Amino acid sequence: MPETPFASVILGNEPGSFPHGVLAERHPAIIRQVRDALPYGPGQRRALDELLRNCAEGTVEPLPADAPDRAAWQAWGLAEYAGRSWFDVPWLWSESYFYRRLLEAVGYFAPGPWRGIDPFRPVKRAELDAPETDRELAALDGLRDLPEPERDRALLHGSLWGNRADLGFRLSAEGAEDREPAPALVADDSERLWSLLPPDGTAGLVLVADNAGRELVPDLLLLAHLLAGDRIARAVLHVKPHPYYVSDAIMADVLDGLERLRTAPGAAGEHGRLLRRAMADGRLTVRAHPFSCAPLPYERMPDDLRAEFAAATLTVFKGDLNYRRLVGDRRRPPTASFAAATAYFPGPVAALRTLKSEVVTGLTAATEARLVAAGQRWRTDGTHALVQVN
Numbered sequence: 001m002p003e004t005p006f007a008s009v010i011l012g013n014e015p016g017s018f019p020h021g022v023l024a025e026r027h028p029a030i031i032r033q034v035r036d037a038l039p040y041g042p043g044q045r046r047a048l049d050e051l052l053r054n055c056a057e058g059t060v061e062p063l064p065a066d067a068p069d070r071a072a073w074q075a076w077g078l079a080e081y082a083g084r085s086w087f088d089v090p091w092l093w094s095e096s097y098f099y100r101r102l103l104e105a106v107g108y109f110a111p112g113p114w115r116g117i118d119p120f121r122p123v124k125r126a127e128l129d130a131p132e133t134d135r136e137l138a139a140l141d142g143l144r145d146l147p148e149p150e151r152d153r154a155l156l157h158g159s160l161w162g163n164r165a166d167l168g169f170r171l172s173a174e175g176a177e178d179r180e181p182a183p184a185l186v187a188d189d190s191e192r193l194w195s196l197l198p199p200d201g202t203a204g205l206v207l208v209a210d211n212a213g214r215e216l217v218p219d220l221l222l223l224a225h226l227l228a229g230d231r232i233a234r235a236v237l238h239v240k241p242h243p244y245y246v247s248d249a250i251m252a253d254v255l256d257g258l259e260r261l262r263t264a265p266g267a268a269g270e271h272g273r274l275l276r277r278a279m280a281d282g283r284l285t286v287r288a289h290p291f292s293c294a295p296l297p298y299e300r301m302p303d304d305l306r307a308e309f310a311a312a313t314l315t316v317f318k319g320d321l322n323y324r325r326l327v328g329d330r331r332r333p334p335t336a337s338f339a340a341a342t343a344y345f346p347g348p349v350a351a352l353r354t355l356k357s358e359v360v361t362g363l364t365a366a367t368e369a370r371l372v373a374a375g376q377r378w379r380t381d382g383t384h385a386l387v388q389v390n
């Protein structure tokens with residue numbers, strides 16, 4: 001299936017641009033953070049130092065011959081991009097491959113004791129254990145007596161704004177968490193979103209998750225709320241098959257999040273226990289598809305994933321990176337149609353995302369003009385959000 005033909009693919013080779021800053025500054029900062037996070041041995045430290053040098057000045061190197069996912073990466077573009085500068089290949093590709101190389105450096109895929117050890121786990125755990133998470137969970141008790149539409153809205157917005165909790169983003173956006181979110185969404189199709197869940201409660205919802213911790217917890221609460229009220233019959237939660245973009249959720253993070261909920265007092269604990277039952281009886285399943293960490297737009301998804309999304313009543317994509325992959329990581333005007341950009345998608349689809357990179361579609365000209373009048377930071381500073389549906 002061809003990618004949307006208009007608008008050029010974003011590269012990271014323009015000094016001063018946001019993508020360039022991610023490759024030149026955020027990635028080295030992530031390596032330094034990982035180096036300090038766990039007691040890695042000399043071999044791992046050497047490999048991390050080598051990656052630090054390579055990602056700033058060097059070229060994309062192939063994966064080792066025995067890497068389990070070598071064939072997949074060759075097909076995803078490595079065959080074409082090996083030997084080129086990290087800055088001259090599609091930005092989305094370069095970022096994804098950076099995380100793959102980071103896992104290589106710490107021995108995540110190699111036989112031995114470090115296999116499967118998440119280098120980002122310490123930062124993810126610290127966030128999940130933070131007192132802010134307790135406060136957010138306690139706030140759920142205040143929703144009990146609200147009318148249903150208000151509770152719907154609160155839980156949807158909890159999941160939406162939970163996307164600000166993104167540990168990679170915070171590394172290069174100091175104080176982002178403390179900045180007030182903008183009062184209005186730049187696009188709001190929430191009514192359409194709710195209308196896609198039929199009142200007979202038969203819907204199957206797919207939620208393509210983004211970050212662990214303080215984003216995944218409100219995602220889980222939203223699913224629990226929908227299952228508890230028989231608004232959906234079943235849910236599938238897609239997480240990443242391995243650590244990615246610092247705080248993206250993997251299965252271990254789902255288990256941590258569920259445990260955090262199950263052991264919380266009040267309504268949060270009830271939601272957690274409901275989710276445990278839903279997992280036991282198959283109403284809630286978790287998937288970790290290899291394509292979830294692919295360096296490609298969803299337009300190029302494999303057939304099995306396409307069939308799964310086609311069968312869902314609604315698929316919800318969370319977060320900035322999933323948005324870039326959903327609409328294509330291309331330079332489009334913000335008024336380009338979201339419906340056209342997602343026309344390839346095999347079923348009803350929604351995006352819940354705070355804006356942390358420049359890709360955006362579906363804005364009205366008036367909204368764009370209002371935002372641009374105050375500068376361009378709205379596109380990347382995480383203070384604005386959208387709910388879009390096709």
Ligand SMILES: O=P(O)(O)OC[C@@]1(O)O[C@H](CO)[C@@H](O)[C@@H]1O
Pocket residue numbers: 022095163166168169210211245318319320321322324356357
């Ligand atoms: O997908 P998320 O967690 O909402 O955001 C991911 C992000 O922090 O990383 C990318 C840049 O590295 C951008 O897409 C965005 O800034």
